[in-house]
Amino acid sequence: MRKFADIFKDKDFLWGAGTAAYQCEGAWNEDQKGLGEWDYFNHNSKLNINHTDGDVASDFYHRYREYIDLLAEGHQNTIRFSISWARILPKGTGQVNQKGIDFYNRVIDYAIEKNLEPNISLFHYDLPYELAVDGGWLNRKIVDYFANYAKICFENFGDRVKIWATINEPRYYSYCVNVVGNYPPNRHLDFQSYFQYQYNLMLASAKAIKIYHDLGLDGIIGVVHDNGNVELAPETKNKKNVQLIGDFFYNRQILCPALLGKMPEETDEVLAAFNCLLYREKDDKELLAAGKADYLGLNLYNRQYLTDGTKDVTKVFHNNQGSRSKAKEGIQIHNLFKSAFDPKVKRNQWGREELPRVMYTALCEVQRKYQPKLIMITENGHGGYEQADETGFVNDEQRIKLTAEFLKYLLKAKSEGVKVHGYYHWSAMDLYSWINGYEKRYGLIRVDFAHQLALTPKKSYYWYRDFIDQYFSGS
Ligand code: BG6
Numbered sequence: 001m002r003k004f005a006d007i008f009k010d011k012d013f014l015w016g017a018g019t020a021a022y023q024c025e026g027a028w029n030e031d032q033k034g035l036g037e038w039d040y041f042n043h044n045s046k047l048n049i050n051h052t053d054g055d056v057a058s059d060f061y062h063r064y065r066e067y068i069d070l071l072a073e074g075h076q077n078t079i080r081f082s083i084s085w086a087r088i089l090p091k092g093t094g095q096v097n098q099k100g101i102d103f104y105n106r107v108i109d110y111a112i113e114k115n116l117e118p119n120i121s122l123f124h125y126d127l128p129y130e131l132a133v134d135g136g137w138l139n140r141k142i143v144d145y146f147a148n149y150a151k152i153c154f155e156n157f158g159d160r161v162k163i164w165a166t167i168n169e170p171r172y173y174s175y176c177v178n179v180v181g182n183y184p185p186n187r188h189l190d191f192q193s194y195f196q197y198q199y200n201l202m203l204a205s206a207k208a209i210k211i212y213h214d215l216g217l218d219g220i221i222g223v224v225h226d227n228g229n230v231e232l233a234p235e236t237k238n239k240k241n242v243q244l245i246g247d248f249f250y251n252r253q254i255l256c257p258a259l260l261g262k263m264p265e266e267t268d269e270v271l272a273a274f275n276c277l278l279y280r281e282k283d284d285k286e287l288l289a290a291g292k293a294d295y296l297g298l299n300l301y302n303r304q305y306l307t308d309g310t311k312d313v314t315k316v317f318h319n320n321q322g323s324r325s326k327a328k329e330g331i332q333i334h335n336l337f338k339s340a341f342d343p344k345v346k347r348n349q350w351g352r353e354e355l356p357r358v359m360y361t362a363l364c365e366v367q368r369k370y371q372p373k374l375i376m377i378t379e380n381g382h383g384g385y386e387q388a389d390e391t392g393f394v395n396d397e398q399r400i401k402l403t404a405e406f407l408k409y410l411l412k413a414k415s416e417g418v419k420v421h422g423y424y425h426w427s428a429m430d431l432y433s434w435i436n437g438y439e440k441r442y443g444l445i446r447v448d449f450a451h452q453l454a455l456t457p458k459k460s461y462y463w464y465r466d467f468i469d470q471y472f473s474g475s
Pocket of ligand 1: 299379434
């Protein structure tokens with residue numbers, strides 16, 4: 001029987017790549033899978049600016065063996081993927097779909113056979129439709145619904161899966177759903193829902209973690225957070241306040257409950273500044289305290305660079321259109337804080353900073369403030385338009401260059417004592433992007449969506465394979 005302790009015995013690091021169910025599986029209505037919120041949204045909403053969907057996606061559902069073979073041949077020793085809640089429980093609660101269980105058993109068993117340690121997220125944005133119409137994460141009952149779903153997963157897969165995450169990016173998910181409004185159900189600048197959503201997500205996460213621990217399974221369970229650190233622009237006058245509110249807004253409302261088992265002490269003060277109120281129940285404190293994460297997953301793409309708020313109206317800036325738009329990523333919140341723009345930092349085609357040294361800054365800050373026992377970089381990578389040659393090969397030098405820099409900073413942090421022991425490149429293969437459909441590519445493996453989903457490893461795939469080899473050979 002495999003043991004968790006054996007994972008890090010021979011090798012001190014997990015090197016792999018990530019995926020998420022809706023983004024890669026396809027088979028949206030096969031084998032009794034229930035309807036997901038994203039299925040419904042993409043099929044029906046005029047706000048689906050991608051004009052496409054995840055119906056087929058990268059067809060991981062049928063071709064998982066091919067993908068796993070390629071990842072193993074790339075010398076990766078782990079794979080991150082998520083479970084589709086609606087595949088296990090088609091209506092979110094109630095009847096379990098055995099065919100969904102069978103599918104994930106096949107994937108898990110095959111990954112293990114190929115020496116890829118499975119790292120599974122229970123929730124990566126794809127809420128079952130029936131729960132979405134019932135208020136989604138704003139309905140407090142979802143805490144129990146999620147706990148029930150998590151328990152079913154632990155009972156069915158927990159004998160073999162040793163690394164779990166409850167929720168992928170509760171903060172960014174809530175931000176897109178409630179503030180930007182580019183994820184269903186597209187609420188815009190609704191801060192009350194932004195905060196409540198995250199609070200309910202963290203309660204659900206804590207409840208699932210407690211259940212996992214109570215079951216006495218051999219393994220670890222964590223939370224995956226986006227970000228890590230806030231940096232203030234030098235012109236900032238009210239440094240203390242911008243840091244306090246900004247760090248709560250981007251990090252602490254997730255990292256404190258996840259790693260310290262409690263909401264930050266500044267919660268009420270910050271909520272009041274937004275004229276918002278968090279609805280809590282009397283046992284919540286106990287629940288959060290009992291559901292601390294064993295490790296932290298960090299999805300690291302960029303920092304939050306902030307400065308003083310102004311009298312300007314609250315507004316969010318988001319680029320869903322790549323180089324067709326000049327918009328940069330950011331927000332201005334009336335009188336509280338706003339994103340600062342550093343002209344010296346290069347931005348990608350989606351208006352996001354490309355600043356690899358934040359890998360180091362974020363890792364060090366998280367280690368210092370929260371002292372997690374283990375950190376894994378659960379996402380990091382580069383999204384962009386890509387052109388393949390006539391053989392399907394992509395010479396993605398830009399991805400290699402950026403990833404090499406990010407990894408240099410990761411290893412620097414590790415050498416200085418940060419307990420980081422895993423890295424998952426985002427993404428394993430080209431897949432559906434929530435706001436860019438199939439235009440923006442992240443994968444190490446090219447998927448030709450126009451021609452029978454032909455698979456071709458990119459230059460970065462080979463570069464990553466050699467990087468892993470060098471790491472383990474100590475050169
Ligand atoms: C992360 C998500 O936020 O970023 C992934 O966990 C996502 O699911 C990735 O694909 C890249 O996001 P985007 O918006 O650039 O496609």
